[in-house]
Amino acid sequence: MADEQSVRQAFIQQANACSALGSPFTGALCRLFAERLDRKTPVGRTVLDWPGDPSGAADSVPLRLAGSLHALVLEGLEPALAALYPPETHWSEDGIDEALASALLAAFETHAGFICERLRSAPQTNEVRRSGALLPGFLTIAKRFPLPLRMSEIGASAGLNLHWDRYGYAFGGFSWGNPNSAVRITPEWNGPPPDVAPISIVERAGCDLNPIDPNDPDQCTRLLSYIWADQTDRLDRTRQALAIARQQAAGVDKQDALDFLRQRLGTSPENTVHVIYHSIAWQYLPEAARAEGERLIKTAGEKATEPHPLAHLAMEADGQSPGAALTLQIWPTGEKQEIGRADFHGRWVQWKGWRN
Known part of the structure; x- marks a missing residue:
């Protein structure tokens, strides 16, 4: 106690x-x-x-x-x-x-x-602005592998960051996405412009121990309650993202992260790049589960080929400052880089990019 x-x-x-x-x-x-x-x-x-x-x-x-x-x-x-x-x-x-x-x-x-x-319940938010930090990583993957993306998100909550391609973005002089989207993400941007590449998503799935159903008003209100009351922009953005999620078929499975990884890494169609990603979620797994998750991803990466690549994109605390680290690892090479840093709520991005 x-x-x-x-x-x-x-x-x-x-x-x-x-x-x-x-x-x-x-x-x-x-x-x-x-x-x-x-x-x-x-x-x-x-x-x-x-x-x-x-x-x-x-x-x-x-x-x-x-x-x-x-x-x-x-x-x-x-x-x-x-x-x-x-x-x-x-x-x-x-x-x-x-x-x-x-x-x-x-x-x-x-x-x-x-x-x-x-x-009795742990706080659960689904910070939509983190999509603004993840997007440059997705674009980097799409430029490196000109293939359709198969998305797998760990700790997806209500799945709001599963629908990142349905939002509109502006990073200084760079814009991307749906210009008519009700969700606009405009982080403060520092660094070179992100890569530009066509994006095609063939499949998206997410897991969470306690997923939020965007179609359940009570669950949505619970999600909104954990957003800080004086941050009305976050509340409004989350409400709009929930409305977009309600229009989509992709949901979030109530599933342990390791079971989800075993299932998603077990099979993957050829000529797609499988993207495993998460934002401020990995740290909440027990240490043994993190180690096993890394082993599962590495084992799958060792089997990856150029026509069947694997990418692991993460936005997670690393004990350094400022903010959280944006890291990307790609296979079949297995190379891993820190491609930037971002505010925990996605208010700013310090972008480095992938160094060839």
Whole structure:
């Protein structure tokens, strides 16, 4: 069981991370709870007596609590709280004002059952802007192998980044995709222009331990609740991406990543390039599972040929800064390179490209 001090420290660390990632409201929310959480309510006791690691590297308890409260607002269960939530102005860089603080703490009593149930689930988002960081990698693959793409995404959630080719992109002077798409992705771009190559996708599939069904309003609301309440652009973009996903046949299978890899790597049609990809998902696999996943991909890569290549594109934390590493490994050569770095939420891309 975590001690109370480590729980409060987890909220402070998450507050700093949220502020750095452009959510001063969620940062202020986490600081408020770091200071005021007590054991007078079931919610307070559940959080302060957390049985595991409450930090953002493990159970992400602060984001579970923030998501629970946002869900009350989105589902219309607490109008008094909703009236004080963003885009209202009952918070600032200096913190939460007393009216909102009182409404938040009152919700712990009024909606204890709802919040405690939500605390049992890990946060789950499907950040659409990560497609803006992945797209240059897909274009690099398509230029290297002028073949149709067979897409396999690990940790796909609602499958929003399975539909990356249906969005519109602008990287400075470079644009790509559907100019009429309701989803526009425009990261700050640093580096040379990405490669340009025709894209044809013959198949797409994804897996997740807890996939979100875009056709289920309750599941969609749960997904939206984990987006930080003051980031209305992320909320709007995700809603539009969910609408696009509802129009498509490709879904996300409820499946373990290793089982998914064994299935997808077991067979693949000739004259296609099989693209295994993931974004801020690999790190959540247990260490043994990551090692086995890498072995499965490498073994399949050793069997790859020029008419039947394999690519592994990843956007994952690597302990370095800034942001996350964009890495690409291709077979039959097996060569691996860091092709860029990207903000965890896809706000910017530092592009290096593939070095021949």
